[in-house]
Amino acid sequence: MTTENADTDDWVRRLSSSGPERDDAIAELTQLLVRGLSRSMANRYGNLVQPEDVVQDALLKILDSLETFAGRSRFTTWAMTIATRVAISEMRRKRYQDVSLDSITSDDNLSLDIATDPSTPGETQIDRANVLSTLQELIQTELSAKQREAIQALLGGLPVEEIARRTGSNRNAVYKLIHDARVRLKSGLERAGVIAEDFNAIFA
């Protein structure tokens, strides 16, 4: 057995034990997670969430799912993965708590008008207008109302997880709903002769 495996087994054993040994392991893990999150979350999101607060929730999840830990990674990596997800989920909840879905998706029309930029060469402007009108058409004909709403919410800045929270759905389902919409729009554009590689040239 490698040292790494031994270490991982030791974490699981200590956390599954009782008494002071378990308490020590929990304290040690708490310290590690706080240390990791203090760096990673503060760097990106400032002090929107306090690592000490989210680590308590994360620990509950970790202890609850100890049995599902399959040992395919180090234990501490696995624990950090859970803690990171809990922390970001809480960060998103706080950051978007005042944003309602209605304020972003107030009507069912996703209108793709963009102001004409006089510095853009005429030819590119025509290409642009063509792509946009094709896209507009596809959005209306190929997407379901739910897909249009989800795309609007996404473009309005709401992360998938927050869209799910507001629509009583779950993240997986919303991701799939949006992914399916993306696939439909992409193949629709391709049928119309617009390939993804052209986007950058036209909209640079």
Add this chain to the structure above:
Amino acid sequence: MSISKKQISNLLGLIASTENDATDCEGCFSHLAEFAELELAGREIPEAFQAIQRHLEQCPCCKDEFDVLIEGLKALPPEDE
């Protein structure tokens, strides 16, 4: 609603980056720890993890979590050994 030029370019970016995705957020999450260790070790991504890679390229939620995870792991002591 009318959307801005930036949102249109975001939408086109989303469409352009769309590929088949054999997994989803949960599937990605269940292998994220191993994937992060590969990334940190600078190893080549084995075939079995290509699906995770593709999901991360298409899912901003999971990608954000992955990036933060990598930063957090870098902050941990290199013990465990």
